[in-house]
Amino acid sequence: MSSSKLTTDGGNKKKSKTERMPRIPSRVLHLCQLPHDVTNAEVVSLGLPFGEVTNVLLLKRKNQAFLEMASEEAAVNMVKHYTPGGPILRRQPIYIQYSNYKELQTSHLPSQAKGQAALQAVKSGHLAATSALAAEGGRNPIPGAVLRIIVENPFYPITIEMLHQIFSRFGSVLKIIIFSKNDKFQVLLEYANPMNACCAKMVLNGQNIFNSCCILHIEFSRLSSLKVKYNNNKSRDFTRFDLPCGDVQSYMESSATPAFGTQNAILPSYAGAAGFIQPMGFMQSPGLPYPVVPVPGSVSVTTEAVPGLSALHNVVGIPESSVLLVRNFNSEAITIHGLFTLFGVYGNVLRVKIMLKNRETALIQMMDEVQAHLAVNHLNGQRIYGRVLQVSLAEYQAVQWEPEDQELVEDYSNSPLHRFKNPGSKNSQNISPPSETLHLCCIPSFATADELKKLFARTGSTVKAFRFFERDCKMALIQMGSVEEAIQALIELHNHDFGENHHLRISFSTMTI
Incomplete structure (x- = not known):
């Protein structure tokens, strides 16, 4: 196969002709509409989740490339996965189709060295990765296998499990640490191989986990490795399942350090094309329940972000019902x-x-499917007023009613009591499962500890402990006799009017007193 044939395969005349007829599956893929400054390593990284890449040919002047997979099955899986919406590279959608060629013969081409360097980087790890990136035009070498990730606008909870499944697409994830610094949700993530970190950064940097929020900003960390002492919802060593849970409460007391994610938060489950790198299995540690919620059905992938990551529908397959x-x-x-x-x-x-006809059954319409799923995950099976609550997603798209139902329906669309009006607010960052301990805020300065304890005792609950926050007396923690009592107290006392335009705000807390 001559070099002229290779270059004309991506030409406009050839392309317009082949678009009128379906292409036969081939292990060589043709990529179009690439960014003008795309690199061989970036092209290779697009194929990595589906299998081994054996060759690459980049045609920068035409903004096109050819990618040769080790097997036709891997190429088919890649095309099927990206058919609903092509991958996004540097905010530019990429078009992928089968090539007319069955293999690439590029040994005689001047650009072969760069392509082979990128391939060797994938196979050889740190040293080869450094050479490959340097060959692409002076890029800085990879300092290590640790990534530093900042999640911009974290409107929904981001858990270690969610991050692990997202980043495991590009290699074996060893350790993850979640923390907050300068009011920003940040993550340190260590791969087994520096090239895995390189590929993840190239593909995921600038993409959003959910539509219009949770945007990933990724850079290489100066750390060569991570040290994890505890396996809990803020740190995890996937190579050490014998580590203790540790104390994850101390960092949460400061209002400037929100608790992102929860132990029982929604866990993503990729149902992508066969050939994807599957996430490592997580062995549960004692006292750390991380239930995966199976949800049938899924919706098509959009092109607003990396396929499979652009919305929660595409991550966990949530039905389109709120x-x-x-x-x-x-x-x-x-x-x-x-x-x-x-x-x-x-x-x-x-x-x-x-x-x-059944006053013990209700329909509740949430703002979106994500919030509906959060409610199912946290409230289904909770005991309230002597009954075990059953919560599931309904088949309806909206709550409707007839005139005779008027007394049994309430519209809260414009309620001033909505907690999640502002994306990225502290309310959305501190979503916790029901617990014995309640977090109180907006407490007036004239309210004493004894008055507050008496207020909660009037709901029939047992007050086990109470304390104000040291740095902010407008906030406090109160521990009830049981989770059921805490739920009941929240229902009855949230928005309690103290007078003088002071209204109590209550939420669940993962802290203990």
């Missing part, structure tokens, strides 16, 4: 407003409807 079916609640104890208050902990409740 309506919840809530059953088996105590209708004599819980009102429509009580349901609004409880489910409002996990999202903005738009409507609540008690079923006319």
Whole structure:
């Protein structure tokens, strides 16, 4: 195969002709509309999640490239995965199709050295990766296998499990540490191989996990490796399952250090094309429940970010419904407003409807599918007023009602009590499962500890402990006798009016007193 044939395969005349007929599957893929400054290493990284890449030919002047996979199956998987929406490279959508060629013969081409250097980097690790990037035009060598990640606008909880599954697409993830610095959600992540870190950075940098939020800003860390002492929801060593859970509460007391993510947060489960690098299995440590919520169905991939990462639908396959079916609640104890208050902990409740023929069943419409799934994950199976609550996603797209249902329906679309009006607010960063300990805020200066304890005791609950925050007396922690009592106290006392325009705000906390 001559060099002229290789270059004309991507030409406009040839392209317009082949677009009128389906191409036969081939292990050689043709990539179009690439950024003008794309590198061989970036092109290779697009194929890595699907299998071994055996050759690459970059045609920079035409903004095109050819990528040869080790098998036709790997190429087919890659094309199938990117058919709904091509990959995004430097915010530019890439078009991928089968080439007319069955293999690449590039030994006689001047650009072969760069392509082979990028391939050797994938296979040989740190030293080869350094040479490959240097060959691409003076790029800085990779300092190591540790990435520093800043998540911009973290509107939804980001968990270690979620990060592990996202970044495992590009290699074996050894350790992850989550922390907050300068009011920014940050992550340190260590790969087994520096080239894995290189590929992850090239593909994921600038992409968003969910639509319009949780944008990843990735750079190489100066650290050569990470030291993890505890396996909990803030740090994890996937090579050491014998590490203790440790104390994860101390950092949470400061309001400037929000607790991102929760132990029972939504866990992503990729159902992508066969041939993807599967995430490492997580062995549960005692006292650390991380349940994976199986959700049937999925929606098509968009092109707003990396395929499979652009929205929570594409990460966990959430059905397109924001309506919840809530059953088996105590209708004599819980009102429509009580349901609004409880489910409002996990999202903005738009409507609540008690079923006319079954007053122990209700439909609750959340603002979006993400918040609906958060409510299912945290509230299903909780015991409230002597009943075990059953919460699931409904088949309806919206809550509707007839005139005879008017007294059983309330519209909260414009409620001033919505907790999640502003994306990235501290409320969205501190979502916690129901617990014995409640976090109180907006406490007036004239309210004493004894008055607050008496207030909560009037709900029939046992107050086990109470303390104000040292740095902010407008906030406090109160520990109830049980999780059920804490839930009931939140329902009854959230937005309690102290007078003088002071209203109590209550949420669940993972801290203990």
